[in-house]
Amino acid sequence: MEFPLVQLELPSWLSLRFEDDSTVWTTREERMHLVIELARANVKKRTGGPFGAAIFERDTGKLIAPGVNLVTSSHCSVAHAEIIAIMIAQQHRKHFDLGAPGLPPCELVTSCEPCAMCLGAIPWSGIRSLVCGARDEDARQIGFDEGAKPVEWIAELQRRDICVYRDILRNEAVKELIDYRDQGGLIYNSREG
Amino acid sequence: MEFPLVQLELPSWLSLRFEDDSTVWTTREERMHLVIELARANVKKRTGGPFGAAIFERDTGKLIAPGVNLVTSSHCSVAHAEIIAIMIAQQHRKHFDLGAPGLPPCELVTSCEPCAMCLGAIPWSGIRSLVCGARDEDARQIGFDEGAKPVEWIAELQRRDICVYRDILRNEAVKELIDYRDQGGLIYNSREG
Numbered sequence A, B: 001m002e003f004p005l006v007q008l009e010l011p012s013w014l015s016l017r018f019e020d021d022s023t024v025w026t027t028r029e030e031r032m033h034l035v036i037e038l039a040r041a042n043v044k045k046r047t048g049g050p051f052g053a054a055i056f057e058r059d060t061g062k063l064i065a066p067g068v069n070l071v072t073s074s075h076c077s078v079a080h081a082e083i084i085a086i087m088i089a090q091q092h093r094k095h096f097d098l099g100a101p102g103l104p105p106c107e108l109v110t111s112c113e114p115c116a117m118c119l120g121a122i123p124w125s126g127i128r129s130l131v132c133g134a135r136d137e138d139a140r141q142i143g144f145d146e147g148a149k150p151v152e153w154i155a156e157l158q159r160r161d162i163c164v165y166r167d168i169l170r171n172e173a174v175k176e177l178i179d180y181r182d183q184g185g186l187i188y189n190s191r192e193g
Helices: A013-019 A028-044 A080-091 A116-124 A136-141 A153-159 A168-181 B012-017 B027-046 B079-091 B116-127 B136-141 B153-159 B170-182
Strands: A006-008 A052-057 A063-068 A105-110 A129-134 A163-164 B005-008 B052-057 B063-068 B104-110 B129-134 B163-165
Touching: A006 A116, A006 B012, A006 B079, A013 A028, A013 A063, A028 A052, A028 A063, A028 A080, A028 A105, A028 A129, A028 A168, A052 A080, A052 B170, A063 A080, A080 A105, A080 A116, A080 B005, A105 A116, A105 A168, A116 A153, A116 B005, A116 B116, A129 A168, A136 A168, B012 B027, B012 B052, B012 B063, B027 B052, B027 B063, B027 B079, B027 B104, B027 B129, B027 B170, B052 B079, B079 B104, B104 B116, B104 B136, B104 B170, B116 B153, B129 B170, B136 B170
Parallel strands: A105 A129, A129 A163, B104 B129, B129 B163
Antiparallel strands: A006 B005, A052 A063, A052 A105, B052 B063, B052 B104
């Protein structure tokens, strides 16, 4: 019996996007603007769903890792934008804990509030803050299943010293979701039994 | 700016374990016995934590993908045993949905009840049944953080037509956790803020 290797790579358009780009994204709005741009480009380039994310050094705004949803293109249901960004950031740091002693605090910025899986992944990742654009209900509104989350999910993150900022450029973020639906984009992973 | 590739590979001992092995694992107990063996070997070989999982064709018992916890060795907090098994199985099927029409139903067997992240990943994976050894509280008992899960997590999976079987060889599964703690194994990812 042989088992395949799992290899997850950013699409080439995304790597090109950051070639020769030394921008520092200072504010939460600037960071959100970037991940919404990635969500939009991901749909346009047909590499996945309308979701973008990125991990920044929280205090400097330096980009550590971008992420887009690669579920369909990489045959991987785990490949949500947040998970891709987390995995790339950890490879970059060569550490499974982005909050390990000696490392600068990291912030995860996502164009839409995390689904149950990504929410569960956040405490293990070591990020210290989470910035969200669209709300959970905005994704559900266009047919995406966000999964079963604890009702008090924000308090649960805060209890672990992870700050949560919601509704950053929410209208812009929601627009990407609605545009995707209106273009007839595939709503995958909405199995309801 | 350049970003690293994410590559997740089974440890060589695990690939060797299945070389020339054409066993079919018929019962839930046989499948659990295998994943407990993987959990134990993962600690012994120092490739990660005391957790093993596998995805089988539910009705035939054919092994599709094994998984072990590779968090520390692969610098990846997402690399829990269940996630590794899901990702490998999907690469094998070349599809992000293991429950897609035309594919034989798949079963995820795990030596310990899934943490919040793995629980959230299960509906997206397309598996049709989940078989657990140790309970959530058994992992917490030795210091592992399982995260915040919905109280009614079993009912939530069942509502999506995913069957759940608990306590399969629970005592054997718990023994691996206790042995790990008693050997002074690293309890990573238990940041509490």
